[in-house]
Amino acid sequence: MILAIDQGTTGTTCLVLDGALRVLGLGYREIGQHFPQPGWVEHDPDEIWASVEQAASEALAAAGAAARDLDAIGITNQRETTVVWERRTGRPVHRAIVWQDRRTAERCAKLPAALIRERTGLVPDPYFSATKLEWILSRAERPQRELAFGTVDSWLVSKLTGGAVHVTDLTNASRTMLLDLDSGEWDEELLALFGVERAVLPEVVPSSGLVGEASLLGTTVPVAGIAGDQQAALFGQGCFAPGEAKATFGTGTFVLVNLGERRGEAVEGLVTTAAAVEPAGGRRFAAEGSVLVGGAAMQWLRDGLGVIDTAAESERLAESVESTDGVYFVPALTGLGSPQWRPDARGLICGLTRGTTRAHLVRAALEAVAHQVADVLDALPLEVEVLRADGGATANSFLMQLQADLIGSPVETAADKETTAIGAAALAGLAVGTWSGQEEVVALIRRGERFEPRIGRDEAAQRRAEWQDAVRRVLL
Structure with missing residues (x-):
């Protein structure tokens, strides 16, 4: 049995799986979201850790198993979210700054974009970890040598090992804006740019391999797998060959395309990142498009506007109208990610009339998710033959059919x-x-439903052009 810890933006899911990758037990705990200022998003690191312990215990109980029955632990996590803690005590020095956070947008606008693009494969954006780390360190009241930085994987490994192990895997490291993507090592020039001392950084390790012994629920279990959530999904979808692609529909929507062993030329509007590989699998790269607001648009319609009671009712409402009746919703609620990379962008709903209903607005929100994924795929220099989809929103057949169209x-x-x-x-x-x-x-990966395009290319092109016109209004 293997325990998989999936620490996400809104909560932690733990699964107990068997040798056929079948789920034997599942546990889940939600975590709180903190918004101290507009555009700021934070999590409590101690609450994250508590959610892991609780979800793991629940998953084991559901599987009728004990921690001593586990052969290994695999960790996947919300990427870029930044945690800094005291090495001696293990106490966080600040709340975790979440990947969605925009507080460092002004700083990013002043960064050397060409250097960062060349070294890291990324673009200067508050999404990534470096400026978050810089912000926390500038406010810490102790020397960096007394502190430890990590993305959420590092924090969890540290907690699991009682502070004995300070590591991050290559996929998470490649999201910090501090790693030389070609060498797989921390880049001295970038560390100097952000005022980060090497002493605060974790060791970079492979995604598949033994990193330490975890103390969990009264026993010890080896931690043997770590990957950022999107790279873990690419691996979990079996996208091992160049050109194979997946989209994960969650709080955000993330598209990754396997590039193989060669990083290749930078793709305008997308970033290049490290892909997870099996032991002794060498280096692999992926092109990635990050849609910052996917399912979060539904959460906003539910919690912010009260338009819907549950995200699940969005499919029924969207299907209750034949179209959006000209309504477009560009959900730049935390800026725009790929392919525009505009942290200063703000959301827009346009095309409203007296006849507009909540069903039109909900349908426009779902269409926005599909359009943003299409924007990412349009930026690729290759055609994706099949898009493999995962995440909670894949239960929405309307959205999946729309995506294919x-x-x-x-x-x-x-x-x-x-x-x-x-x-x-x-x-x-x-x-x-x-x-x-x-x-x-x-051979163990089980495929679900397949959605074939139902509309012609001309109709799709017209709808795409109308969407892009709405996006242009946001960018003015």
């Missing part, structure tokens, strides 16, 4: 919605010998 290619959902956690479990299992190689893992 707008990109003109089939969309294939995962039978197991927890693909991210499955990817983490597969990486851990490969490290401890549960499977001999990724070919065995691919």
Whole structure:
């Protein structure tokens, strides 16, 4: 049995899986969201850790198992979210600054974009960790040598090992804006740019391999797999060949395309990142498009406007009208990610008339998710033959069909919605010998429903042009 810890933006899911990657037990705990100022988003690191302990205990109980029955732990996590803690006490010095946070937008606008693009594969944006870390360190009242920085994976490994192990895997490190993507090492020039001392940084380790012994619920279990959530989903979808792509529909929507062993030329509007690989698998790269507001648009319609009571009712409402009746919703609620990369952008709803109803608005929000994914795929220099989809929103058949229509290619959902956690479990299992190689893992991945395009290319192009006109208004 393998315990997969999936620490996400809104909560923590833990799964107990067997050797066939079947879920034996599941536990979940929500975590609080803190918004101290407009554009600021924070989490309590101690609450994150408590949610892991609780969800893990619940998953084991649901599986009828104990921690001593586990062969390994795999971790996947919300990326870029930045935690800094005291090495001696393990106490956080500040709340975690979440990937959605925009407080460092002005700083990012002044950064050397060409240097960052060349070294890291990323673009200067508050989304990534470096300026968050710089912000926290500038307010810390102790020397950096007494502190430890990490993304959420580092924080969890530190807690699991009682502070003995301070590591991050290559996929998470590649999201910090501090890593030389070609060498896989921390970049001295970038560290100097952000005023970060090497002493505060974790060791960079492979995504699949033993990193330490975790003390969990009264026993010790090896931590053997770590990957950022989107790279874990790419692995969990079995996208091992160049050109294979997946989209994860969650709080944000993230599209990754396997680039293989060569990083290649930068793609305008997208970033290049490290992909997770099996042990001794060498280096792999992926092109990524990050849609910052996906499912979060539905949360805003529910919690901010009271337009819907639950996200689940969005499908019924969207299908109750034949179209948006000219309404477009550009959900730049935390700026725009790929391919525009405009942290200063703000949301827009246009095309409203006296006949507009909440159903039109909900449909426009769902269409916005699909249009943003199409924007990312349009930026690629290659055509994606099949888009593999995972995440909670894949249960929305209206959205999946719409996605296929707008990109003109089939969309294939995962039978197991927890693909991210499955990817983490597969990486851990490969490290401890549960499977001999990724070919065995691919054979275990279960595919769900397939959606074929139903509209012609001309109609899709017209709808895409109207969407892009709405986006242009946001960018004025």
